[in-house]
Amino acid sequence: MSDLKTLYESLQRAFYAQPPDLNTASGLLSKLKIGLIESGLLLPHGDVNFGDLVVARDILEIGALTSIRSKNIPSFDRYFSQLQTFYTDYAAQLPPSKREYPIRGLNLIRLLTQNRIADFHTTLESLPAEIISENPFIRHPVNLERWLMEGSYSKVWNAREEAPAEEYKIFIDSLMGTIRNEIASCEERAYESLPLKDAVTLLFFTNQSDLLTFAQERGWQIDLSAGLVRFAQKGEEKMEIPKQKLIAASLLYARELEQIV
Incomplete structure (x- = not known):
């Protein structure tokens, strides 16, 4: 436990440094998790020291x-799974953690970015x-x-600046990447070209570069002299709509309905 305490203090110094020393913190976390496993604190059960549990929870929260x-989203997923024991099984015995709901909120946004809507709810x-x-x-x-x-994508974009913690912005950036690709796919089908300034606005970019x-990345052609972005043609055959035939058929159908009435 004395070794764990020394490692824990080093982890706190690395995590709270300005800027945080993420490489050092990651290395210390690997050692601390081994120590937690050996001490029976990573997956606690039975009679345990609640003070040690608070420290273990803090280590896992720093890890998340x-x-x-x-x-490193897969690593966050593992830390969040390990924290569930502390947030649920020991919720009544341990003092509240100020990091619990920020981490729970991050997990919810993670589910959104992975389009796991059922798991989100x-x-x-x-x-x-x-x-x-x-x-x-x-x-x-x-x-x-x-x-x-x-489909209020502008509100999602504006939400980045309203994020309750800096870590939330990482997931919102990922969401915006998904949204941009959806909008880009629609633009490719709806237009042959667009003015560059309109494309910047529609795709929520802050600058032309x-x-x-x-x-x-999407294989579009940029015509800087004309100020246009031209979308790659899919080589699909254009289907000509037989307007006259459709109109004639509709009129014939209407006359037949009148005769029936």
Whole structure:
């Protein structure tokens, strides 16, 4: 336990440093998790020291946040799973953690970015109603999900600046990447070309250079002299709609209905 205490203190120094030393923190977390396993604190059961449990919970929470800041989503997923024992089984015995709902909110946004809407709602239903309506860390992903379902993408974009914690912005950036690809697919079908300034606005870019990089990835042609982005043609045959035949058939159908009446 003395070794664990020394490692824990080093982890805190690395995590709270300005800027945080994520590489050092990640290395220390690997050693600390081994120590927690050997001490029976990673998956606690039976009679345990509640002070040790608070420390173990804090280590795992730092691990979850370090994973997000390092953009290691699978690692965050593992830490969140391990924290469930502390957040549920020992909720009554341990003092509340100020990081619990920020981490729960991050998990909800993670489910949104992975399009796991059913899991999102199942997870949300496990929380008290007053937490869902009043806690800013939970209310934020709830709003995001509603705006996504409505197609209010501009509100999702604006929500980045209203995020209750910096870690939330990483997931919102990922959401915007998915949204941009959806909008881009619609643009390719609806238009042959668009003015560059309109494409920047529609795709929620803040400058033209980001659009140029995105366009290159999708195989679009950029005509800087004309100020246009031209979409790659899919080689699909255009179907000519027989307007005259459709009109004649509709009139004939209408006359037959009148005769029946």
